[in-house]
Amino acid sequence: MTSIxxxxxxxxxxxxxxxxxxxxxxxxxxxxxxxxxxxxxDWSSVxxxxxxxxxxxxxxxxxSPLIPGIDLAGEVIASAEPSVAVGSxxxxxxxxxxxxxxxxxAAYARLPAGYVVPLSRGLFARDAMSIGTAGFTAAMSxxxxxxxxxxxxEGPVLVTGASGGVGSVAVSILAARGHEVWAATGKAxxxxxLRALGAAGIVPREETTAxxxxxxxxxxxxxxxxxxxxxxxxxxxxxxRPGAAVASSGNAGGAALTTTVLPFILRGVALLGMDSANLxxxxxxxxxxxxxTDLRPNGLDDxxxxxxxxxxxxxxxxxDAILAGQSRGRWLVRVAG
Ligand SMILES: NC(=O)c1ccc[n+]([C@@H]2O[C@H](COP(=O)([O-])OP(=O)(O)OC[C@H]3O[C@@H](n4cnc5c(N)ncnc54)[C@H](OP(=O)(O)O)[C@@H]3O)[C@@H](O)[C@H]2O)c1
Numbered sequence: 001m002t003s004i005x006x007x008x009x010x011x012x013x014x015x016x017x018x019x020x021x022x023x024x025x026x027x028x029x030x031x032x033x034x035x036x037x038x039x040x041x042d043w044s045s046v047x048x049x050x051x052x053x054x055x056x057x058x059x060x061x062x063x064s065p066l067i068p069g070i071d072l073a074g075e076v077i078a079s080a081e082p083s084v085a086v087g088s089x090x091x092x093x094x095x096x097x098x099x100x101x102x103x104x105x106a107a108y109a110r111l112p113a114g115y116v117v118p119l120s121r122g123l124f125a126r127d128a129m130s131i132g133t134a135g136f137t138a139a140m141s142x143x144x145x146x147x148x149x150x151x152x153x154e155g156p157v158l159v160t161g162a163s164g165g166v167g168s169v170a171v172s173i174l175a176a177r178g179h180e181v182w183a184a185t186g187k188a189x190x191x192x193x194l195r196a197l198g199a200a201g202i203v204p205r206e207e208t209t210a211x212x213x214x215x216x217x218x219x220x221x222x223x224x225x226x227x228x229x230x231x232x233x234x235x236x237x238x239x240x241r242p243g244a245a246v247a248s249s250g251n252a253g254g255a256a257l258t259t260t261v262l263p264f265i266l267r268g269v270a271l272l273g274m275d276s277a278n279l280x281x282x283x284x285x286x287x288x289x290x291x292x293t294d295l296r297p298n299g300l301d302d303x304x305x306x307x308x309x310x311x312x313x314x315x316x317x318x319x320d321a322i323l324a325g326q327s328r329g330r331w332l333v334r335v336a337g
Contacts, residue, residue: 002110003038003078004029010106011315013054014065022054022319024312027067033101035110038078039090043125044069044104045132046310046318046331047165048252053098054319062100069104069333070097070277071133073125081113089119091128093136094277094284105315107335117285120292127300130307130332131291134165137276139287139295141166141225141247142173144272148245152178155222155241159183160208160232161252162199163190168306168329170225172197172297182221184208184232190328196304208232209253215262223247230254237263237271249274252325307332 010027013020052058053068061068071093076086084090092115097103102110119128131139150157157174161167162183174181175198183194186205194202209231217238224236224246230253236246237259248271263269279287287295299305306329310318318331 002029004032004108004110006030008107009312010067010102011069011312012065013061013068015056015061018056020054020056022316027106029108032108032110036080036113037076037084037090037111037116039072039074039092039109039111040077040336041072041104041107041109042074042334042336043129044072044333044335045129045134046315046322046333047071047133048250048322049133050098051319051322055323060099062096066098067102067106068098069106070094070099071129072097072104072109072335073119073128074109074336079113081116084113084116084118089125090116091119091125091288092116093133094279105312105333105335114281117281117288120289123288123292126332128288130300130305130330131169131297132165132330132332133276134330135169135297136287136291137249137274138166138169138225138297139173139291140274140276140279141170141249142177142295143287143290144247144274145223145225145245148270148272149243150179150223150245156180156182156200156220158203158221158224158236160225160236161185161227161250162194163187163306163328164227164252165327165330166227166249167225168194168197169297170227171199172299172305173295174225175199176296176298177294187328193304193306193328197299208235210235212238214238215260216266219267226250228253230256233257234259237269240267240269242267243269245270245272247272247274249276305329309334
């Protein structure tokens with residue numbers, strides 16, 4: 001028995017020969033995987049990983065055809081799990097969603113109960129997907145830095161790739177919590193928005209991507225959120241203050257990492273890895289509670305977070321913009337209607 005209509009609209013990516021064919025089409029409920037909870041998807045979002053899931057050689061998609069969309073929010077329409085009520089608002093992201101299991105770019109989804117996060121009071125489904133996986137990762141990064149001892153007033157905190165999804169939300173949450181945030185960005189046009197989100201200062205991207213023969217440089221940052229990797233993470237490591245940490249979540253600039261051990265052994269700095277996809281469900285639910293309250297980003301309501309809303313037909317151009325490094329803020333997908 002299913003409450004999902006026999007056919008519904010979905011954005012699908014399918015490997016054909018050496019390429020990937022992408023587009024909106026009708027999809028059958030019988031082709032959805034098993035799961036205890038059925039959801040009418042109202043909102044999803046576009047993340048960097050979604051872009052990788054829809055290109056040849058992206059090394060993210062593990063099934064074909066695939067409905068991408070690594071996150072979704074909507075209303076429960078059927079549930080075999082007593083703790084998940086029909087009619088309740090929920091979200092889900094990570095694990096196999098949009099990778100090895102059909103994801104959020106469809107009018108309906110069927111999920112394991114262990115993926116489901118109840119939406120906290122005060123956080124609507126649209127807000128949740130405006131934050132999405134990228135914003136969740138930003139919140140995870142801020143929580144990890146603070147758990148390790150970073151406190152407001154300790155000194156400047158750097159966010160790299162600041163105009164992007166993870167970066168924008170990280171700037172916003174850090175500023176809302178009273179940290180002195182510096183935004184590293186390659187986009188001059190985004191500087192006013194980043195200042196509106198609370199950035200105290202801007203660092204030009206050239207400064208954070210330039211290599212250096214020196215293993216240690218002037219110790220400037222009390223903490224950092226790095227979404228870029230490549231040459232940027234070594235820059236961060238050699239400019240962190242003694243005992244400071246960087247939360248590393250991304251590779252928007254590339255995955256290679258060439259550094260020395262000297263920041264670790266002479267300054268005691270720490271490299272904290274962020275893996276939002278596999279965070280255990282109890283920790284995930286607890287962090288979303290905090291995102292609705294003390295880790296809530298500013299800018300959701302006044303446009304400063306840089307949320308661009310598209311429908312399912314607008315997903316493909318959004319994926320291309322992300323791959324071209326042209327993103328600003330977050331891409332929100334209106335799935336329903
Ligand atoms: N670990 C996790 O759980 C997790 C979760 C979500 C995302 N991620 C990863 O985090 C990264 C960022 O994701 P996102 O959603 O924020 O992506 P995004 O919206 O595309 O933002 C990435 C930003 O990085 C900067 N950038 C792009 N290309 C660059 C280059 N070649 N060199 C230096 N900077 C560059 C740009 O910011 P500026 O123009 O402002 O410099 C861009 O806006 C991605 O690698 C993504 O896969 C990881």
